[in-house]
Amino acid sequence: MSTLRAPVKVRVKDWFPPGHVRTPFFLRGKVGVIERELGPFHNPEELAYRQKGAPRKLLRVRFEMSEIWGEDAETPTDTLDAEIYEHWLEPADAT
């Protein structure tokens, strides 16, 4: 699944699992752009439970505030960057 690199457009999956995840709730289902690849890191979802699987690809994703908050955005063109693991991302449609 290593087609994810800057500046590919991605959507954060609409997952809502219980337990320890590091994808903020406010970003679920939102579309952003990969700002940079960060390399492989072990998955906190596994490490938190004393498991250690294979390293996963970590990416910094940039979101526009208008995308995250819609009409509530303070300044629509301000941005928010977050580090998201690859398994939480899927390519977004071009439109």
Place this chain on the structure above:
Amino acid sequence: MQAHSNSRNVTVMEHDNIRRWHDMGGQPAGQIDLDQHNFALWEKRVDALMVLTSGKGYFTVDGLRRVLEDMGEDTFETMSYYERWVQSVNQNLLEAGAYSLEELSTKMAEVTARGETYGDCAAGGE
């Protein structure tokens, strides 16, 4: 999906997208409190125990966070940062088998019996 009211009279879908309490980005909140406390020695020791025992592989910072999260929102509201951290480090060390609850119980009773204050009870380890 069936909607129903739960005990808090909030409509809850069967597959509700529950936000975990600690995942607080974007939630309404009040004034930022700029007050700063000086760290106590015991707090710095808790921090050191976390750094050292996680560094030696007993647990990871992810495990620390997982336990802090699972401790629930009430603890965040009622306990200080390092009061929660000491509990999480302890939980993680128990899960790692560093010591047993029996050993901890015995030791805590012994510590408490030494005196009234932190200064009285904190023997050794400057």
Place this chain on the structure above:
Amino acid sequence: MPHDHHDHDHLSPSGHPYQPDQDHTLTRWQAMEIAMRELLVEKEILTAAEITQTVEAMDRRSPADGAQVVARAWSDPEFKARLLADGSTTIGEMGFEAGAMKLIVVENTATTHNVVVCTLCSCYPRNLLGLPPDWYKQRAYRSRVVKTPRKVLSEFGLDLPDDVQVRVHDSTADMRYLVLPVRPAGTDDLDATALAELVNRDSMIGVAQATAPE
């Protein structure tokens, strides 16, 4: 009832007084810390010396370290370029140990202002700045700065014009962030040491600008 608390009147290695709770009634959590610490030493998992050394090492870390890095970046364009490309490695040039920390340095400019948060907990570049301030770890900052950063910044006394874009960085995973504030005007004649004095902690989190020279 005077006791000889050998650490009662001492300052910490960083020069700050410890909280005067050495003389207050022992709490359950303090008892837990003492018990855990002693068990770990008895089991030879840790030594008392390394615990002390770790406390002191953390104490020695302060925003002054980050300020030195910023001052060097202001003075040395090639250093700055390396810093922006690879923060962890580059601070090593100045003798600062990133350790496990993966540092990303984000630069404020005339048109971009960066601010850092950890909405999920309290991730912070501790190895460079020391322990985070209490407000950084609290609900109000973590909740609000990702949605209304400009309002939050104005509460810190920083009002940004409309032609500046705000970039919020949420430390969700292994990266830690240091903001490189804008070098204040009227500082061309200042050396790195003098420049470092203008770099306050809040400017490296992004809730303030660097201090203007007198």
